[in-house]
Amino acid sequence: MRDATEPSPVAAQLARMPQVVEVLLAAHVPDARSRCRGCGLPGTGSAHLAWPCSLWLVADTARRLLATRH
Ligand SMILES: [Zn+2]
Incomplete structure (x- = not known):
């Protein structure tokens, strides 16, 4: 795992897409x-992930x- 204090490349990329962040x-x-x-996954009976999730x-x-x- 990457250091949580350092923004991941994914987060840096997402920061260019404010609408996606909002969604x-x-x-x-x-x-x-x-x-x-x-x-x-609604309807499948599978357990939801604990929040906050990675996304x-x-x-x-x-x-x-x-x-x-x-
Ligand atoms: Zn989630």
């Missing part, structure tokens, strides 16, 4: 049991990168 942050939100709504973390990093540019 990810809107989709990957916790439900009442702190499971990610965006990472589950949300990457999007959150990208959002912070965007914020520092303003």
Whole structure:
């Protein structure tokens, strides 16, 4: 795993796509049991991933990168 304090290349790339960041942050939100709504597979009975999931973390990093540019 990469050091969490250093933005990953994926996050840096995402920071160029603010709309994608917004969609990810809107989709990957916790439900009442702190499971990610965006990472589950509805109808299959599979367990959702614990939130925050890696996609949300990457999007959150990208959002912070965007914020520092303003
Ligand atoms: Zn997720």
